[in-house]
Amino acid sequence: MQKIALTLAAASLLVASAASTQAADGRDYISIVGSSTVYPFSTAVAEQFGKTTKFKTPKIESTGTGGGLKLFCAGAGVDSPDIANASRQIKKAEVETCAKNGVTQIVEVKVGYDGIVLANSKKVGQMKLSRKDIFLALAKEVPSPEGGDKLVANPYKTWKDVNAQLPAEKIEVLGPPPTSGTRDAFVEMVMDEGCAAFEPIKALKKTDEKKFKAVCQTVREDGAYIEAGENDNLIVQKLEANPKSLGIFGFSFLDQNADKIQGSMIDGQAPDFKSIADGKYPVSRPLFIYVKKAHVGQIPGIAEYLAEFTSDRAWGEDGYLAEKGLIPMPKDERKTVAADAKALNVIVNNKF
């Protein structure tokens, strides 16, 4: 009995001491945090990088854009992440937090585009929506259907109520919760635009922007919009089970499940590779990675990782990232961004 107790005690001591010595060492792998949208792309690059170079494979955490930038900006030492993935541009407030914590030199690299799609099961017809339709179907308060400037609680029950050309199906949309970057982008690019189709609300934008945002970006809570969690695969499965509902998610999931689901036309554009790449499809957003310049040289491999990410075999039209669903930038833009990344040009604070 005593022997067992002694061995266990010795083991725990060993573990504790191993910990303290290891913690003192520097890191020999790149640490990346951030957006779950960029995660599938940055992991693909990391894996390729780990297999083809002498460096260790970077560690990538999927924390969401906001959470990732918070960690990124928390400190300048090597125990903080080197790279943050973001599905939107870094905010002024975040740059300021960074600067306050000693992270002054940040390199911004735009890596490509991601489309957000509204899709439904292939068992039923394709939806042809405008952003105004989507706003009317999903907003909490809409302009009164009887006319006038008054806002009323959303009375629409079916798509036909919204627009006579749409089918008489119940409005049921599965989408991400407010914590998701996809949701942020969706309300900004679809709801705001659809909302601005109404003159009185559009006028509001100039006079009272806060009110404008509250009106346009508040999603109805009476069951027509269902928060389905951050797992896009789950939404795809639910669409299959319930052909009457629509789902909101990233383009790569549509791309992978083209035999089961179809993307809805938005403002006359179908979400496909080409229409997103040339900017015709209205609901697409740029993706970024942010790098701490001070860590280049301290942590082995950062410059090489950037070179891999910005190489044509990764982010080019035929690159392996396009295979994963990333929409590449035009060739000239890629060239400029790659050159900026190579030179490690930092973002200047007064840019905002």
Next chain:
Amino acid sequence: MRETQKISTMERVNVGLAKRYRRERRFRLFGLAAIAASLLFLVLLLGSIVAKGYTAFRQTEILLDIHLDPTVLDVNNLATANYAALVRDAVLALFPQVEGRQDKRVLGKLVSTGAAYQLQDMVMSKPELIGATKSVWVLADDEVDMFVKGHIPRDVPESERRVNDQEVAWIDQLTASGRLQLKFNTTFFQAGDSREPELAGIRGAVMGSLFTLVVTLALSFPIGVAAAVYLEEFAPKNRWTDLIEVNINNLAAIPSIVFGLLGLAVFLNFMNLPRSASLVGGLVLTLMTLPTIIIASRASLKSVPPSIREAALGVGASKMQTISHHVLPLALPGMMTGAIIGMARALGETAPLLMIGMVAFIVDIPHGFSDPATVLPVQIYLWADSPERAFVERTSAAIMVLLLLLLAMNAAAVLLRNKFERRW
């Protein structure tokens, strides 16, 4: 008078008897229905997991005749040679009629990008092979694999599947010539995580889970037992010990994410331990399992009859001798059962690990307590969130492995209890 009364009581009983029996049968039926319902759910759960996942244990492989061209493979510089080109040439050689850059590119994608690494390993370990032509089974691409296993339907229009008609024709041709086969999926058990489903495996996650559990067991068992022994055998009964007891019982019911937040604040921000390391994961899970172990240990100490203690003290043993020679050995099986159940819970946890950075993409298999690591349930979560369809079956397969591990641990707990438990 007495006679009639007696009869009327009997009659009353007899009248009510059928109703009472009915009621009893109904009661039993409810219980049976409850068990049937839970069994049904269990079968549904296991059935859907197995049905989705069993195909992951086999993997499509393609037989290639690869010419190990000495002009491409420089003996002095084997690490940087262009193995992918050799694989591509071998695939193209199977279909000499294919022309055009685009077609050739698609054809080259029938084979996994992992084939090049496979070839590299082979050549690096046996450089004398250079110059020869070797027949090698290489991994097929995940989409070919999905098609062969029937997860990508053949009968839908071409535009709706990720394998086009041309590729289908090639795959059929390969199958007909015996160059395409389903083989046991060793990669799944030997590799770390990957973004290519056919190259992804659970080894890294299993090792991470192992390291984490070792830390958890090494810390929580001795601390838990020591705390239980003190509280049960030495501590005076007063307001303070009551307070401690209430707190321990409370801690056992706290949601695990709270322990993750605590771990983030204490181990990462204050003690500066490395992020994503299995050591920190183990520490956090120790905090989580400690109350469970303390409660189980105290219960099993309590169940040792006082006569044993009294007898030991009576023949002149000291308090410490009584405990370490008599009480503890008798209580140990119960404590170990508690510890194993605590460990099984720790094995299935993801929420507290989210906060300390163990929910991450980690390719390299961890070799120590401070290497970045992930654990099995986290691996399942990450795969479930991946867009590639081939990850669906791998997710289910990983769940099966996790369930097997949990079953083994719980079986061990039952065995221990049956073998060593003594009834008084």
